[in-house]
Amino acid sequence: xxxxxxxxxxxxxxxxxxxxxxxxxxxxxxxxxxxxxxxxxxxxxxxxxxxxxxxxxxxxxxxxxxxxxxxxxxxxxxxxxxxxxxxxxxxxxxxxxxxxxxxxxxxxxxxxxxxxxxxxxxxxxxxxxxxxxxxxxxx
Amino acid sequence: xxxxxxxxxxxxxxxxxxxxxxxxxxxxxxxxxxxxxxxxxxxxxxxxxxxxxxxxxxxxxxxxxxxxxxxxxxxxxxxxxxxxxxxxxxxxxxxxxxxxxxxxxxxxxxxxxxxxxxxxxxxxxxxxxxxxxxxxxxxxxxxxxxxxxxxxxxxxxxxxxxxxxxxxxxxxxxxxxxxxxxxxxxxxxxxxxxxxxxxxxxxxxxxxxxxxxxxxxxxxxxxxxxxxxxxxxxxxxxxxxxxxxxx
Numbered sequence: 418x419x420x421x422x423x424x425x426x427x428x429x430x431x432x433x434x435x436x437x438x439x440x441x442x443x444x445x446x447x448x449x450x451x452x453x454x455x456x457x458x459x460x461x462x463x464x465x466x467x468x469x470x471x472x473x474x475x476x477x478x479x480x481x482x483x484x485x486x487x488x489x490x491x492x493x494x495x496x497x498x499x500x501x502x503x504x505x506x507x508x509x510x511x512x513x514x515x516x517x518x519x520x521x522x523x524x525x526x527x528x529x530x531x532x533x534x535x536x537x538x539x540x541x542x543x544x545x546x547x548x549x550x551x552x553x554x555x556x
Numbered sequence: 557x558x559x560x561x562x563x564x565x566x567x568x569x570x571x572x573x574x575x576x577x578x579x580x581x582x583x584x585x586x587x588x589x590x591x592x593x594x595x596x597x598x599x600x601x602x603x604x605x606x607x608x609x610x611x612x613x614x615x616x617x618x619x620x621x622x623x624x625x626x627x628x629x630x631x632x633x634x635x636x637x638x639x640x641x642x643x644x645x646x647x648x649x650x651x652x653x654x655x656x657x658x659x660x661x662x663x664x665x666x667x668x669x670x671x672x673x674x675x676x677x678x679x680x681x682x683x684x685x686x687x688x689x690x691x692x693x694x695x696x697x698x699x700x701x702x703x704x705x706x707x708x709x710x711x712x713x714x715x716x717x718x719x720x721x722x723x724x725x726x727x728x729x730x731x732x733x734x735x736x737x738x739x740x741x742x743x744x745x746x747x748x749x750x751x752x753x754x755x756x757x758x759x760x761x762x763x764x765x766x767x768x769x770x771x772x773x774x775x776x777x778x779x780x781x782x783x784x785x786x787x788x789x790x791x792x793x794x795x796x797x798x799x800x801x802x803x
Contacts, residue, residue: 430571432654432662437719444627448716451764515763519782526694 450511457508460501467498513538562586562637563644564595566607569655577655579646580604586641592632593621596647596659609659616772619708623659624648629710629770650713652722666709669725672751673733678744695740702735702780704773711767711777717760724760725751727767727777734780749788758785 438444442452474485488494516538517531561583569577582603584595593611600607612618614633621632626646637645653661711727718724733752737745752758761781768778 429656432571432656433569433576434654435651437652437716441716441719445766447766447769448764451762451766455762515765515782518765518768518776518779519763519786521779521783 453504453507454511457504457511460504461508463497463501464505509542513542559586559642562595562641564592564599565644565646566596566599566659567646567648567655568607568658569649571657577648577658581644584637586637586643588636588638590637592623592625592630592635592637592645592647595637595645596632607659608657617706619706622650622708622710622713624651624713629713631708631710631772634772650709652713652715652719653709663709665722666707666712666726666728669729670707670732673725673729673748674744675729675732675736677736677739677742678747679742689741691740698740699735699738702731702738702775705732705735705775705777706773708772710770710772711775714766714770716764716766717762721756721760723756725754725757727761727781728775730758730761730784731775731777731780734784737784752784753788758788761785 442448471485471489474481489498513535517534520534522529522534562585564582564584565579566582567577568574568580582595582599584590584598584603587594593614596607596609596611600609609621609623611621611633613620616631616634619631622629623632624630624647625632625635626640629650632647637643647659649655649659649661653663653665656662705728707728709728711731712718715724715727718726730752733748736742737748758781761778763778763782765778768776771777
């Protein structure tokens with residue numbers, strides 16, 4: 418005797434399909450941190466624009482440079498830059514932390530510990546910052 | 557003194573009778589050697605035989621008892637009741653999957669994706685008489701971590717990208733593709749590439765990283781995906797820059 422098994426398998430009661438809430442990123446701290454990290458790239462772009470405007474002002478002479486400085490001293494621009502700096506630090510710290518996961522570093526064939534990879538980035542950051550400080554302030 | 561019972565708020569879904577899951581409370585004994593799965597087995601055996609859920613080995617190997625415990629994807633065989641005392645503990649099905657009944661989810665989509673990345677050794681096999689394929693401990697170490705995956709799907713449950721777009725190939729499937737790509741005996745990387753470089757493959761991942769955080773076997777799927785992104789990007793760059801023979 419043969420039984421038609423296919424029909425008994427095909428008749429499935431309706432499954433419940435959960436839908437992601439629009440606010441899923443508020444449901445967990447790790448999700449929120451991820452969204453803030455992604456958002457930080459907007460502020461990185463803002464600093465690039467700010468720097469380009471600065472370079473342009475310098476190029477166009479003293480009047481433009483003074484205009485730029487007074488615009489940059491505007492409380493609103495200062496506030497935007499402070500928020501942007503906070504996001505830039507978040508961007509840097511989170512990406513430094515993620516680097517060892519994405520790039521398995523090796524030294525003479527042996528894997529380099531994650532902490533060493535992260536530490537080397539901070540050393541690099543400090544070195545570049547010191548150079549910029551020397552360049553701008555003179556000493 | 558520890559209380560002698562704890563409340564499990566368990567998601568119930570009876571297809572055809574209910575439009576969406578509801579919570580039902582059960583009091584189970586709180587013993588320090590009991591895991592959430594023991595609590596569910598107690599419910600099934602002593603309180604309510606209609607509760608449906610999956611389990612098998614009770615020792616973190618079979619990967620079938622994954623559920624959402626207090627909002628976090630967990631293997632219920634490795635999650636102790638005492639961690640949540642005094643309770644209550646909310647036990648729900650794995651997130652991001654269709655719920656068939658109570659705590660049982662539909663895993664067909666995952667199984668389909670898993671087979672698409674060919675998670676087995678692909679190679680033109682030589683006859684046995686030519687000997688085995690030797691591998692050094694260093695070569696084994698390249699992929700060993702990724703081979704620990706037990707297909708429990710906690711990573712899919714934790715992945716918001718998969719929750720928003722179910723076409724995304726997902727963490728475990730990509731990590732397992734890497735497990736075979738990095739195996740010195742395998743020759744199937746090119747076969748897997750088409751699935752992985754598709755927009756729903758590697759590049760769908762935005763590195764939220766929760767797959768790695770919830771993985772009970774420390775596979776680090778997020779790391780596997782980012783490393784593979786780097787490999788693919790470098791290969792593409794080399795294909796433009798290097799003469800054909802040097803690639």
